[in-house]
Every structure is written in C-alpha cells, then in structure tokens.
Amino acid sequence: MSFQRLTIYLEKHSSDFFSKIQGDIKNLADLNEVFLLEPNDLASVEAHLGSIILLWLDEETLDKQKYLLEKFPEIPYILLSTKDIDEAVLARTGHPTKLFLSETTYSPLLLQLMLDFADRFVSDMNRSFEFDRMKEKIAVLENVFEESLDIQIQVDPASKHIIGINKQALNILGYEREELIGKDFSVLVPPIDLTEDQEFEGSMIAGSALRTKSGFIIPTESSFRLFPANGKMAIWTTFRDITERKKAQEQVKTQKAFYEFILDNIDSDISVLDTAYRYEYTNPKLVSSKEIRNWLYQKTDFDFAMRMNYPPDFAEIRKKYIDIAIRENDIVEFEELIQDDHDDKKYVLRKYIPITENGTHKRRIISYGIDITDRKLAEERISYLAYYDALTGLSNRTLFVDHANQALKNPNSKQTLTAFYFFDIDNFKFINDTLGHAKGDMLLQMVGARLKRIMNEVDTVARFGGDEFAVLKLGLENKGKAAEFAQKVLDILSQPFHITGRDLYTTISMGISLAPTDGENAQELLKNADMAMYKAKDVGRNNFRFYTPELIERSEKRLYIENSLRKAIQNDELILFFQPQISTATGKVCGAEALIRWKHPERGWVPPGEFIPVAEDSGIIEKIGDWVLEEACRNKRKWNDMNLNGFNISINVSGKQLKRNNWAQRVEATINQFAIKSEEIELELTESSIMENPEKSIEAFRYLSNLGVKVSIDDFGTGYSSLSYLKKIDADNLKIDRSFVIDIETNEDDRAICSAIVNMAVSLGMEVIAEGVETEEQMKLLKSIGCHIIQGYFYSKPLPAEEFLSFVKKINT
Numbered sequence: 001m002s003f004q005r006l007t008i009y010l011e012k013h014s015s016d017f018f019s020k021i022q023g024d025i026k027n028l029a030d031l032n033e034v035f036l037l038e039p040n041d042l043a044s045v046e047a048h049l050g051s052i053i054l055l056w057l058d059e060e061t062l063d064k065q066k067y068l069l070e071k072f073p074e075i076p077y078i079l080l081s082t083k084d085i086d087e088a089v090l091a092r093t094g095h096p097t098k099l100f101l102s103e104t105t106y107s108p109l110l111l112q113l114m115l116d117f118a119d120r121f122v123s124d125m126n127r128s129f130e131f132d133r134m135k136e137k138i139a140v141l142e143n144v145f146e147e148s149l150d151i152q153i154q155v156d157p158a159s160k161h162i163i164g165i166n167k168q169a170l171n172i173l174g175y176e177r178e179e180l181i182g183k184d185f186s187v188l189v190p191p192i193d194l195t196e197d198q199e200f201e202g203s204m205i206a207g208s209a210l211r212t213k214s215g216f217i218i219p220t221e222s223s224f225r226l227f228p229a230n231g232k233m234a235i236w237t238t239f240r241d242i243t244e245r246k247k248a249q250e251q252v253k254t255q256k257a258f259y260e261f262i263l264d265n266i267d268s269d270i271s272v273l274d275t276a277y278r279y280e281y282t283n284p285k286l287v288s289s290k291e292i293r294n295w296l297y298q299k300t301d302f303d304f305a306m307r308m309n310y311p312p313d314f315a316e317i318r319k320k321y322i323d324i325a326i327r328e329n330d331i332v333e334f335e336e337l338i339q340d341d342h343d344d345k346k347y348v349l350r351k352y353i354p355i356t357e358n359g360t361h362k363r364r365i366i367s368y369g370i371d372i373t374d375r376k377l378a379e380e381r382i383s384y385l386a387y388y389d390a391l392t393g394l395s396n397r398t399l400f401v402d403h404a405n406q407a408l409k410n411p412n413s414k415q416t417l418t419a420f421y422f423f424d425i426d427n428f429k430f431i432n433d434t435l436g437h438a439k440g441d442m443l444l445q446m447v448g449a450r451l452k453r454i455m456n457e458v459d460t461v462a463r464f465g466g467d468e469f470a471v472l473k474l475g476l477e478n479k480g481k482a483a484e485f486a487q488k489v490l491d492i493l494s495q496p497f498h499i500t501g502r503d504l505y506t507t508i509s510m511g512i513s514l515a516p517t518d519g520e521n522a523q524e525l526l527k528n529a530d531m532a533m534y535k536a537k538d539v540g541r542n543n544f545r546f547y548t549p550e551l552i553e554r555s556e557k558r559l560y561i562e563n564s565l566r567k568a569i570q571n572d573e574l575i576l577f578f579q580p581q582i583s584t585a586t587g588k589v590c591g592a593e594a595l596i597r598w599k600h601p602e603r604g605w606v607p608p609g610e611f612i613p614v615a616e617d618s619g620i621i622e623k624i625g626d627w628v629l630e631e632a633c634r635n636k637r638k639w640n641d642m643n644l645n646g647f648n649i650s651i652n653v654s655g656k657q658l659k660r661n662n663w664a665q666r667v668e669a670t671i672n673q674f675a676i677k678s679e680e681i682e683l684e685l686t687e688s689s690i691m692e693n694p695e696k697s698i699e700a701f702r703y704l705s706n707l708g709v710k711v712s713i714d715d716f717g718t719g720y721s722s723l724s725y726l727k728k729i730d731a732d733n734l735k736i737d738r739s740f741v742i743d744i745e746t747n748e749d750d751r752a753i754c755s756a757i758v759n760m761a762v763s764l765g766m767e768v769i770a771e772g773v774e775t776e777e778q779m780k781l782l783k784s785i786g787c788h789i790i791q792g793y794f795y796s797k798p799l800p801a802e803e804f805l806s807f808v809k810k811i812n813t
Contacts, residue, residue, distance in 0.1 A: 006119055009045055009053040011037045017082050017103040021054070024108045028115065042067055045075075052118040053077040057085065057100075061093050069096075074125055076118050105586075144251055151210065155185045155235040157226060158360050162187075163234055174213035185237075187211075189222075210239055227256065232357035269348075271367040277301065277322060280364070311339065318350075322365055325352040335372070347376040378756060389463040390753065391441055391739055392448030397470075400462035404472050404522035408515055419482045420522075421471040421489065422529035423510035426541045428467035431504070437742045437774070439499055443506070446497050454488060470526065479514065479546070486510055486544040494542070507542035509533055518547045561614045564600060569623055574598055576631045577798035580807055581650070581769060581791045584783040588812045591682065591769075593650040593791065594632045595798045596624065621654045628652070629667065633674040633681070635801055640676060644808055650682040650712060655689035664700040668707055678708035682733070686714045690729065701729045712769065716757060734761045736787070738772020745777045755785045762786065 008025060012018065025034060037044060037053075040060045045053065051072075055064055057079045068077060079085065079093070079100040090098050099114055145152050146166050151173070154164030162180050170177060173188065180187065188210050210218045220239040227236040263270055269286035273279055279296045287293055287308075296304060301315035317336060325332040331353050338346045353366040387399040395403070407418055425431070425447070432440040444467065451461045451469065460472040471489070476482050489510065496503035511532025519525035528547040536545040568574055574596055581591035598606045615621040632649045639645065657663050671678055683704065690697045690713075701711050712733035736757055744750045754770070761768045770782045773792030782790060796807055 006115065006122065007051045008034045008115075009037050009051060010034065011053075011055050011080075012039055013056050013080070015082050015103075017080070017106070018056075020103075020106070021080065021101070021111065024111055025115075028108065028112050040064065045072065050122045051075045052115070054080055054101075057081040057089070057093070065094060076121050078114055144255065151220075151239040153185070153188070153237045153239075155237060156360055157233060157235050158362075160185045163358060169239075172212070172218070173210065179213075185235075232360065232362065268371075269367075269369040273322070273365045273367060275326065275363050275365075277319065277365075279304075286369070314338070321350075322352050325354050325365060326363070329354055335376075345373065346371060347373045378760065381753070381756060382760075385753070389448075389465075390750075392445050392463050394448045394451070394469075395460055395462035397462065397464045400460055400464075400470055400472065401522045401526075403460045404525070407472065407474055408521065416474070417476040417478065417482060418515040419471075419473040419476055419485070420513045420515070420525040420529045421473065421486060421510055421544075422512075422526060422533050423469055423489070423508045423544075424533070425467040426507045426509055426537075428506075431506070435499075435504075438746070441743055442499050443497055443504065446499075447493060447506075450492050450495075451489070454492060470529075476514075482512060482514060482546075483544070486512055490542070490544065509536040509541045510544035511536055511547065512544055513547040558614050558617075561606075561611055562618045562620065565598070565611055565615060565618075565620055568598055568600070569620070569627065571601075573600065574624070574627060575800065576628060576635070577800055578635075578649075578804040579791060579798040580796045580804065580811070581647075581789050582795050582811075583789055584779075584787060589647050589808050590789060591648040591650055592804065593684065593798075594628055594652070596628055597798075616654060616656060619656060621656050622660065625654055625657045626666070626670075629670050630673075633670055633676055636676050636680055637674040639805065639808075640680075644805070644812070645680075646812065647808070648680050648682045648710065650684045652714070653683050653685040653689065655685075658685070658689060658697045658700060664703045667704060667709065671707075671709070678704075679710060682710040682712050684712040684714045684735070698729055701731075705730055731766060733767045733769055733789075735769045735771055735791075736782075738792075741770050741772045741778055741782070741792075742774070744781050745775070751781065751785070754782065754787070758786045 010018075010022060010025065022036075035044070039056070040058075040063075042053075042064060045051070053068065053075060055061065055077055061079070065077075068075065076099065079090075079095060080102075081100065082103045084104050085100045085102050090100065099117070101111060101114065145154075145164065148166055149168055151169040152164075152166040153162060153169055155161065156163050161182050162185055163182075165175075165177060165180050169175075170180075173180075210220055212218065218239075222237060222239045225236045225238075227234060263281075263283050266283065266285065270281075270283045271279055271286055272281040277300050278298045279300075280298075282293050282296055284290075284293070287296070292307065295307070301318045304310070305312070305314040314336075317334075321332045321334050331351055333349065333351045336348050336350055338348060348369040349372045350370075351366075351368040353368060354363060355366060356363050387396060388394065389396045404418075404420070425443070428440065428443075431443065444463070447469065448461070448463060451471065455461050455471075456474075458474050462470045462472075464470055473482065473485055476485075490508060493506060493508050496505050498504075511529040511534070513519060513525045513528040513532060515525055518528050532545045532547040536543050539545070575598075577595045577597050578592040579595060580589045581593065582588070583590040596608065596612075598608075598611055600606050612621070615624055629651055632651050636649050660666075667681075667683070668678075671681055683701070685697075705711060710732040711729060712735055713729075713731050714735045715737040716734045734757060736754055740750050740753050740757075744754060758768045767788040768786070769789040769791055770778075770787045771791045773779050773782065773790050773794045775794060778792075779790055779794055799807060
C-alpha cells in the first residue's frame with residue numbers, strides 16, 4: 001500500500017512503543033515525508049493538505065487538540081498511548097474522530113488501516129476542494145453573459161436570429177426580451193455582408209453601430225465570435241469601448257477552455273454525433289490517442305470499428321440504439337461488450353441522448369459511456385458459481401435439474417430413454433483422511449475431467465457436492481445401451497489416477513433410473529437413482545444397479561432412522577456442540593456455531609449427514625430446530641450469568657422452519673424467555689433454504705432483523721446465489737464455503753473467489769466468516785484478504801458445552 005500523498009508528524013516519546021511505531025511507519029510504505037515533533041510542540045507543523053499527526057495522550061492533550069482544531073482543522077490526527085484508551089477517556093479528551101492506537105492492542109495492520117483512512121481523507125478533501133473550485137467557476141461563467149456591463153447578444157449563425165440578449169443590452173436599447181428573441185439581427189445592426197468562407201472567430205468590424213428601439217444610434221466597436229452556448233453554436237456579439245474588448249475576449253476564451261477541460265477530464269467517455277452518426281467531438285476517455293481522435297472527426301462507428309479492429313457487429317449494435325433514440329426522441333441505455341483482436345474485453349453502460357438546438361432545431365446525439373467492466377466480471381463470476389461447481393467446473397445440482405426438466409419436456413424424449421446416473425466414489429472419506437483434502441480435491445477434479453471426455457454435447461455431467469456425481473444421458477435406444485454407458489464410466493474411472501507421484505486406484509458405485517418408466521420429473525428420477533446407488537453399494541461396490549421397486553428397502557431404513565429420531569427427541573439423546581469462531585482482529589472467540597449431535601443408544605454417534613436429511617424430509621427438523629434454539633439460548637443465558645459474554649451463538653435454520661407462519665415470532669419468544677439480547681443470536685441459513693420460499697424468508701428475517709437478530713448466509717457461492725434476495729434479506733454475515741478454503745494456499749482461483757466474496761460483502765456492509773480452516777497458512781491468507789472471522793479445526797473442532805466453556809475461558813480471559 002502506498003501513502004505517497006501523506007506527510008506524517010510523529011510526536012516524540014520516551015517509550016519503546018514510540019520506537020515501534022516509528023519503525024513500522026518506515027516499513028509500511030513510501031511516505032512523502034516523516035517529521036518528528038518535540039513533545040507538546042506543534043509549531044513546526046506546516047499548513048498544507050496531506051498531513052496526519054500522531055500525538056501522545058498526556059496532560060497537554062486538550063491544549064494540543066485546541067491548537068490543531070483552530071489552526072489546522074483539515075488535518076486528521078491519532079492519539080497514542082502506552083495504556084488502554086476507552087470510550088470514557090476519549091470523551092474527556094473531546095477527540096472528534098476517536099482514532100487512537102494503544103500499545104496493548106497495537107499491530108502494524110491497525111496502524112496501516114489508520115494511515116489508509118488518513119490517505120482516503122486527504123483524497124476526499126482534495127476532491128472536495130476541486131469540486132468547490134469548479135462550482136465557483138461555473139457560477140462566474142453563468143453570470144458573465146447576463147450580468148455583464150457590456151451589451152451581449154447571441155445570434156444563431158444559420159438564421160441570423162437573436163437567441164440570447166443580456167439585461168445590459170435590454171436596458172440600453174430599450175427593448176423587452178420578448179421583442180428581440182427570435183428576431184433577425186438586422187433589427188439592431190445594419191446587415192453585415194459576409195461570404196460563406198469568412199470566419200466570425202475574433203473578427204472586428206470597426207465603425208458599426210447599434211440602433212435603439214426609439215431609433216437612436218449608438219456608435220460602438222464590436223466583436224463577433226462563433227461560440228457554443230447551451231449545447232449549440234451561436235454568434236456571441238459584444239459591443240463595448242475599445243478598451244474593454246480584449247477583456248471580454250479573454251472571458252470567453254476562459255469559459256471555452258473550462259468546458260473543454262471538464263469534458264476532457266471526466267471519468268466517462270463522451271462524444272457528440274450529428275444525425276448522420278458522424279463524430280463531431282470525442283474526449284480522451286473514448287480513445288486516448290489524440291491522432292485517432294482527430295482522425296475520427298466526421299467518421300462513423302463503422303470507420304471506428306475498422307480502425308480499432310472491433311467485431312463487425314460493433315457498429316451495427318450502436319446504430320440500432322441510436323436509431324431508437326432519434327426515432328423516439330428519448331434517452332436510450334444499453335450495455336455493450338467491446339472486444340478487440342487481442343481479446344481484451346471492456347463492458348460499457350452506454351447512453352444515447354438526443355438533443356435539439358433551439359431556433360435551428362438541429363439535432364445531435366450525445367454518446368455517454370461508463371466503464372462497468374469490474375462489475376460485470378464480478379456478476380459473471382457469481383453467476384458462474386450459481387450454476388457450476390467451483391472445484392471441477394462441472395454443472396452443479398441446480399443446472400443439472402434444469403437441464404433434466406427441459407429434456408423431459410421434450411416430446412422426442414417419449415420415443416427414447418433418458419437415463420439418470422448417480423454415483424459416488426467408494427471409500428472417498430478414507431482417501432481424504434489418508435491423503436488429505438488437497439489430494440482428495442485433485443482426485444475429484446480428475447474424475448470430472450475424465451467424465452467430460454466421454455460425454456456428448458447434449459449430455460450433462462454434474463458434481464452435486466462431496467464425491468457425488470450425476471450424469472444425464474439423452475436419446476438411449478434401450479436399457480442395454482444405458483448399461484453399456486454405465487460400464488464405460490466404471491471402466492474409465494477404474495484406471496489409475498496419477499496424483500503427486502503415485503498411482504491411486506478408485507472404484508465407484510452407481511445407480512441408474514430411466515425416464516419415462518422410473519419417474520416423471522428430475523427430482524423423482526434422481527431420488528430413485530440414489531436409491532439404486534445404495535443398492536450397488538450393498539452388493540459389493542464397484543458396480544451399477546438399475547432402479548427397481550424392490551429398492552423400497554432403503555426407504556425402510558430411512559423410516560427406521562425417522563422413528564429412532566422421534567424417540568431421540570423424547571429420550572434426550574440429542575446433544576448440542578459448539579464450534580468456536582475466532583476474530584482475526586482480536587484473536588479472541590467472537591462467536592460459536594451450535595451443531596447438533598445424536599448419540600443413539602445402540603448405534604452410538606450417528607453422523608449428521610445421515611439423520612439431518614431424514615429430519616428434513618420427514619418434517620422432524622422443525623422440532624429439532626426448536627430444541628436447538630432453546631438449548632442454545634439456555635447455554636447463552638448461563639454463560640452470561642457467569643460473565644462470559646462478548647460472543648454470539650450461531651444457529652442453523654432449515655428451509656422447512658422458514659415455511660412456518662409463526663416461526664419468527666417463536667424465535668422472538670424464545671429469546672425473551674431466556675432474557676438474552678437479540679443481537680447475541682445469529683441465525684444461519686443456506687442460499688438454497690432461502691429459495692425454498694424466498695418471499696416468506698424475506699418477511700421473517702426482516703421481522704427478526706428489526707429486533708436486532710443477526711443473519712448469516714452459509715456456504716455462500718455454492719447454492720443459488722441470488723444477490724437480489726441476499727440484498728432484500730439484509731444479511732449481516734457471509735460464510736465462505738470450505739470448498740473455497742481447503743485449497744486456497746495453492747489455487748489462485750480459490751484465492752480470487754474468496755477475495756471477491758470479501759470485497760462484495762464489505763461493500764454491502766457485511767462481515768465474512770471462513771469455515772473449514774485447517775492450517776495456519778489458510779488462516780493467514782484469509783486474514784490478509786480481509787476475512788473478519790475464522791472457524792475450523794485450526795482453532796478447534798466442535799466441542800460439548802463444558803469443553804467449549806473451558807476453551808472460551810482460555811482464549812478470552
């Protein structure tokens with residue numbers, strides 16, 4: 001980071017903290033200058049914008065502040081202290097910005113942030129001063145014509161009609177404004193015999209005169225100038241004594257240069273075209289080369305496209321929108337992609353603004369373009385994440401289901417079979433645990449690459465998450481062809497994968513369902529293929545099975561889990577664990593995610609991935625959700641009573657809960673029951689759960705948000721990713737999915753995605769939580785890109801309440 005605009009004044013101090021700050025300032029950036037001040041001596045500070053002063057908190061602080069506020073109100077300053085500075089101390093000092101650095105909480109990053117704030121403050125002040133100067137100049141120029149002590153008349157060069165006249169002219173000539181506007185200039189001056197080639201610019205016609213309304217002749221010397229006024233060209237005539245002539249010409253010249261300066265330096269491309277679509281003016285933002293700008297005069301977009309090697313449709317698209325603007329006499333706005341032969345892309349939001357000159361009715365088109373490339377690329381990336389798997393580049397579940405439903409609606413699908421293949425990698429968890437997540441991800445990427453090689457253009461291959469993949473195969477003649485393709489997938493994935501110097505052999509278990517016999521829609525067919533896959537696992541893995549009605553056995557297993565889960569709620573078999581969330585700014589526990597665990601009396605610990613889906617499908621999740629909310633609030637109340645506060649409890653919310661009409665009110669009642677603050681509870685939901693019932697979700701979370709309850713979006717970037725709903729819900733936090741975190745040390749795309757999510761969240765006023773952080777390097781990288789909160793095994797696994805309590809005491813006290 002560079003602070004080259006800053007001049008830093010650092011007050012000397014005898015502490016080691018002073019030496020630390022002095023050294024960090026030199027290491028942080030190339031500053032303009034750094035000056036050391038003697039204690040309590042501000043006389044050497046020079047009055048210029050671009051400074052920041054670092055003062056020590058002492059008995060003279062109020063006097064120093066008074067001196068700075070009176071003499072240098074535009075210069076920010078930071079209070080330094082070797083001790084903590086709390087709100088009460090800041091209030092007593094009257095410190096306006098409350099910027100401070102104390103030795104107990106100091107870090108070079110915090111110093112850098114404050115210098116960055118000062119740098120931005122300097123930049124804002126510069127822009128403010130420049131804007132004020134521009135406004136003053138415009139006000140002067142607007143008054144030049146009307147309030148001038150000279151006679152000023154504007155004449156249309158084509159019709160010789162008077163289009164403007166100032167008060168001084170009306171007073172001297174004795175006319176009302178309405179009597180002259182639109183009249184021929186010869187009313188006031190004898191006709192001027194000019195040839196077509198004669199220029200008005202700067203010409204003097206000696207011995208001319210003006211005639212008043214009463215017929216009195218006023219001898220004058222006059223100047224005639226061709227000049228743009230109010231968006232059109234006009235002859236600006238000035239009648240004055242010879243001694244005043246040059247002064248008026250300088251004023252006109254200054255005004256012209258001022259407007260040209262504005263147009264040439266505005267941060268958008270601006271052009272003026274005539275009704276034949278030929279360029280009359282272009283500013284440097286459109287094209288930086290002055291040579292090309294001069295060449296472009298009286299050229300069209302077709303000429304421009306050929307000169308700049310733009311695609312053939314570049315000019316056609318522009319012409320289409322200009323035609324609309326002229327035909328409808330209204331502003332037309334559209335987005336255009338400008339791509340040259342080097343494949344450099346630029347997105348521009350362009351407006352065509354038709355204008356008509358008064359008097360002549362001559363029409364022109366103002367072309368106004370704003371560069372929106374950064375925004376469009378971010379939108380494209382987020383849109384990509386909504387429909388594609390970030391790890392493998394394959395379609396995700398959303399896109400797969402969309403393609404499948406479209407295929408099933410095709411009338412031709414009735415004459416052939418449409419096959420749904422669903423499989424996962426046998427013993428993938430063992431591979432992950434043995435070789436590590438990084439190599440596990442490499443395996444998933446290689447599986448995706450091999451699947452792509454055997455797909456037709458009409459087929460769809462997708463990764464649903466984890467090691468689950470699905471294939472949609474269209475136009476199969478019979479069941480035998482479906483089996484042949486399944487065997488082809490098994491064969492190609494049974495070949496060894498060469499990963500970091502070793503050969504890894506894998507097998508898969510696959511289930512197949514066929515439309516139209518095995519289901520009517522994509523969800524049903526996927527469900528049946530899933531059941532068939534589990535049948536393939538039951539008979540020994542490394543094979544495939546077609547769906548048959550006999551697969552009801554799996555449903556019976558799910559029924560067993562469902563019944564056991566209902567008893568688990570009654571028999572208090574459910575336990576709430578808490579995984580700490582650590583602030584990157586303080587290194588302390590700032591929150592905890594409440595995670596449900598189930599200890600079955602016979603089976604022992606049941607994985608959440610096994611019983612949560614059953615709870616979702618059966619509706620039990622609503623009761624479980626109520627239990628989790630009450631248990632979390634109960635623990636929070638107990639910890640508050642022990643003076644262990646300062647952190648929130650995050651509770652996962654199911655889409656099924658959001659469908660309940662009184663769910664938000666139940667959350668409010670539970671919080672009130674345990675007498676805890678609303679802001680101590682954070683509700684965590686996935687993007688897909690929002691989309692189950694978006695309108696009701698928005699209504700519920702707005703209600704809770706008004707109470708102060710915080711909202712967090714889990715697994716951001718892996719679901720539907722609707723930014724419009726994200727904005728409407730007004731979420732407080734975004735959680736980066738672990739799939740973007742586990743490979744962040746080596747994968748530049750993952751770093752870019754994480755950075756984009758952080759930047760977007762910050763711009764929306766949200767904090768970012770990264771989950772699944774397992775290494776120190778991952779933690780440091782996430783902290784460096786601005787991630788606010790870290791959650792993962794690097795700090796702690798999910799803990800029972802008592803162990804979590806010990807962890808908090810250890811970290812926060």
